[in-house]
Amino acid sequence: MISQPGRQPGSQRNSQEGAPQGLCPSCSAPLQTPLACGSCGVLIDVSHDEPSPFAILGLDVTFDVDAKDARKRLRRIAHKVHPDFYATAGEQQLDLAEQNNALLNRAYEILVDDVRRADWIVRNFGGPGEKDLGCMHQEFLMEVMEWNETLDENEPGSDEFQALEAELQAERKHLIESIRGYLTPLPDPKTPEGALALKDVRKDLNALRYIDRALTRVSGLPAPL
Incomplete structure (x- = not known):
């Protein structure tokens, strides 16, 4: 189960506020996304502990997501992780950029889709899966x-x-x-x-x-x- 640090399921904050992301492991600046640092530009490997789609876009977990705001966040973060910016940075950095860019795009697709977003919340809050309830009425x-x-x-x-x-x-x-x-x-x-x-x-x-x-x-x- 994934929850925001220091917050319990059922509590809410304005979804337009960026969810706390911690500090950059390189320069210690506050992170707006766990994928990369906006201050020093370092890419961050999150493969060992994949962040939630909400965390990736810097949002609190909530059902109502502003699609326009999510799009703005996608574009801003893409400037930090898109593979095109790492074409000459070496194979390791390029692979990491491709990984993080894929995570970013998947997070965005989940958050702007009502059904996929609700499904994510149910699964990550410990609710039943698609086949757990038996047949429909x-x-x-x-x-x-x-x-x-x-x-x-x-x-x-x-x-x-x-x-x-x-x-x-x-x-x-x-x-x-x-x-x-x-x-x-x-x-x-x-x-x-x-x-x-x-x-x-x-x-x-x-x-x-x-x-x-x-x-x-x-x-x-x-x-x-």
């Missing part, structure tokens, strides 16, 4: 069957497809708002209420998987794995 599975029938019996671009897409998008929005409610403030997994909230978020995430698969069929894109 029968009522929901019947609804999924109706969606599939509509997709099988109608042509892309038809009124039925458009109506189904609107229904799926509305249900998706509802589930995201439900997840936001459970994760704001962040639940304390040590309490019965917190453990139940994480379980409820996992149920919503599992339902979103079905909805997103149906939406990919509506759009004609390959279904996600």
Whole structure:
């Protein structure tokens, strides 16, 4: 489980504030990201203890993340770790830059995606995994069957497809708002209420998987794995 130093799950601070990162091992300057020092420019090898995506972008753990702010942080940190800046620095430095740049991009992708961000929080707060809750409720599975029938019996671009897409998008929005409610403030997994909230978020995430698969069929894109 990963938590911010000195903070308990369930407490919150403004997500726009940079989460504390410690000091640079080279010059002792405060770090804004565990991947590199903004003062002396040294790259930091974090392969022995991979930081959280929130720590990488200098954010506190929270469900609500400002995508524009995350993008600004991505660009700022990329100037410190992108491999293009280390093309002539030697093989070891180039390899480290590639490693840290990959970690940076993956952290950003998680933080700007509501589903992946919620999944990270549930897993790292000790909540259930995708397969830990068993089958979905029968009522929901019947609804999924109706969606599939509509997709099988109608042509892309038809009124039925458009109506189904609107229904799926509305249900998706509802589930995201439900997840936001459970994760704001962040639940304390040590309490019965917190453990139940994480379980409820996992149920919503599992339902979103079905909805997103149906939406990919509506759009004609390959279904996600």
